[in-house]
Amino acid sequence: MDKILVLDFGGQYNQLIARRVRAAHVFAEIKPYNTISPEDVKASGYRGIIFTGGPHSVYAPDAPRCEKELLSLDIPILGICYGHQLLAFLAGGEIAPAKDGSEYGKTEVRLQKSVLFDGVPENTVCWMSHTDAVQCLPKGFHAIADTAQCAVAAMADDARKLYGVQFHPEVTHTVCGERILQNFLFDVCGCSADWQMQNVAQQLIAQYQKDLAGKKVLLALSGGVDSSVAAVLLQKAIGENLICVFVDHGLLRKGEGDFVERTFRDQFGVRLVRVNAEDWFLLSLRGVTDPEQKRKIIGEAFIRVFEKEATALGQIDVLAQGTIYPDVIESGKGDAAVIKSHHNVGGLPARMGFSQVIEPLRDLFKDEVRKIGEALGLPRELVWRQPFPGPGLGVRILGEITKEKLTLLREADAIFRETVDALEQKPSQYFAVLTESRSVGVMGDARTYGYTVVLRAVTTDDFMTAAWTRLPYEALEKASSRITNEVRGITRVVFDITSKPPATVEWE
Numbered sequence: 001m002d003k004i005l006v007l008d009f010g011g012q013y014n015q016l017i018a019r020r021v022r023a024a025h026v027f028a029e030i031k032p033y034n035t036i037s038p039e040d041v042k043a044s045g046y047r048g049i050i051f052t053g054g055p056h057s058v059y060a061p062d063a064p065r066c067e068k069e070l071l072s073l074d075i076p077i078l079g080i081c082y083g084h085q086l087l088a089f090l091a092g093g094e095i096a097p098a099k100d101g102s103e104y105g106k107t108e109v110r111l112q113k114s115v116l117f118d119g120v121p122e123n124t125v126c127w128m129s130h131t132d133a134v135q136c137l138p139k140g141f142h143a144i145a146d147t148a149q150c151a152v153a154a155m156a157d158d159a160r161k162l163y164g165v166q167f168h169p170e171v172t173h174t175v176c177g178e179r180i181l182q183n184f185l186f187d188v189c190g191c192s193a194d195w196q197m198q199n200v201a202q203q204l205i206a207q208y209q210k211d212l213a214g215k216k217v218l219l220a221l222s223g224g225v226d227s228s229v230a231a232v233l234l235q236k237a238i239g240e241n242l243i244c245v246f247v248d249h250g251l252l253r254k255g256e257g258d259f260v261e262r263t264f265r266d267q268f269g270v271r272l273v274r275v276n277a278e279d280w281f282l283l284s285l286r287g288v289t290d291p292e293q294k295r296k297i298i299g300e301a302f303i304r305v306f307e308k309e310a311t312a313l314g315q316i317d318v319l320a321q322g323t324i325y326p327d328v329i330e331s332g333k334g335d336a337a338v339i340k341s342h343h344n345v346g347g348l349p350a351r352m353g354f355s356q357v358i359e360p361l362r363d364l365f366k367d368e369v370r371k372i373g374e375a376l377g378l379p380r381e382l383v384w385r386q387p388f389p390g391p392g393l394g395v396r397i398l399g400e401i402t403k404e405k406l407t408l409l410r411e412a413d414a415i416f417r418e419t420v421d422a423l424e425q426k427p428s429q430y431f432a433v434l435t436e437s438r439s440v441g442v443m444g445d446a447r448t449y450g451y452t453v454v455l456r457a458v459t460t461d462d463f464m465t466a467a468w469t470r471l472p473y474e475a476l477e478k479a480s481s482r483i484t485n486e487v488r489g490i491t492r493v494v495f496d497i498t499s500k501p502p503a504t505v506e507w508e
């Protein structure tokens with residue numbers, strides 16, 4: 001399989017570069033610039049290298065720089081933004097602050113004939129974000145694009161297959177960015193488009209059939225996308241030797257536990273142990289109101305219950321986790337085993353002394369995990385489900401968590417989700433929160449006194465920032481009226497109009 005190295009110099013769009021390459025069906029790996037030597041790059045068989053952007057100036061004393069030898073490996077290179085300047089610098093060119101100051105935002109660019117710009121109009125729009133610029137081209141290079149402010153908006157040394165673009169082809173504001181990246185991948189590097197999720201799933205299954213023959217594997221199944229896809233993948237590889245433990249902590253949404261059990265046990269024939277640990281969790285949480293303490297208690301109780309079940313199951317050889325690629329990248333160390341604290345059970349391998357931990361999805365982005373899920377036949381509602389926090393409804397009940405409050409929230413949340421599900425345009429995440437505040441209401445002729453529920457809906461790409469979703473008034477009215485009519489104990493419904501930042505998505 002052909003692969004591309006994305007050499008990371010600290011730019012904010014680096015994951016996006018790898019995702020765009022993979023969207024073109026070529027495998028891309030991100031490595032911090034200082035973690036791989038030219039010898040290793042050569043030995044790894046990369047078909048091309050992309051130098052990413054980054055916030056530095058190449059002459060700064062702490063500027064991240066890779067070794068110059070990378071340019072002589074006979075592997076094509078595409079430098080982007082800082083990567084373009086670094087490439088020019090390493091090849092002997094000169095960089096300096098741009099004469100007219102920074103160039104930022106959508107910018108008209110004029111392109112010359114080049115293999116990189118094949119099929120792209122001569123005049124187009126690109127996304128710029130830079131202060132420095134290439135002032136003096138290195139030997140062997142010529143400029144292949146310019147803007148009003150930047151004489152070397154792109155450069156090429158066709159003989160050595162070295163290319164640089166000052167703009168960002170990976171962001172959608174660069175109108176033909178996708179085509180430019182594809183030209184590099186296919187016409188310059190000669191890659192084949194063989195990174196297809198169907199094949200990846202089959203390869204992983206075949207590999208685990210071999211590697212895990214005769215071994216017993218344990219997986220903590222949360223019902224989230226990642227652990228679900230990992231479960232089905234491994235089940236197809238090793239069948240009965242995979243045991244999934246699903247801890248029902250009583251903080252799940254309405255019908256969720258049964259749905260997970262039905263899907264995995266009945267539909268996929270997964271060997272599933274469902275642990276009903278609601279009483280244990282609620283007992284541990286009794287009287288606790290502090291959000292951080294709640295999270296800690298839930299995490300700790302999870303580990304306890306899981307350990308107990310694992311011990312009861314007898315000899316287990318391998319622990320499987322649903323770690324995905326962004327977690328691996330964020331760890332900053334290319335190949336450290338990352339224990340994802342969200343969907344998985346943080347701290348388990350060290351505590352339980354597993355001799356082997358496997359992470360079948362560690363090379364995959366979320367959208368790729370979803371494609372594999374679809375290829376393996378997982379139901380759409382599972383593959384495309386909105387995120388649900390590990391501590392579950394525990395972070396959506398303010399104050400003490402009780403069985404009564406859980407019942408109220410579950411019902412209100414189910415009504416709200418049902419209402420939003422009927423809309424054509426859905427937010428990225430939508431749910432209900434139960435507050436501690438109670439207020440007076442009137443029903444029939446009688447006075448009522450009950451809880452206030454908050455409806456929350458956000459739209460976001462990455463959950464790092466999020467905008468509150470402008471839901472239609474009709475949908476809000478429908479949800480409000482159904483909740484106050486159907487859920488005894490809730491007298492008031494409010495809608496959260498705070499974005500992130502300053503708020504977070506969850507209330508606790």
Ligand code: XMP
Pocket residue numbers: 341342343387388389390391429463500503504505506507
């Ligand atoms: P916040 O509240 O941090 O949420 O803005 C961002 C996204 O992360 C989810 N979230 C969690 N997911 N375990 C999880 O698995 C957690 O402890 C947790 N806390 C927040 C949240 O639902 C949102 O999608």
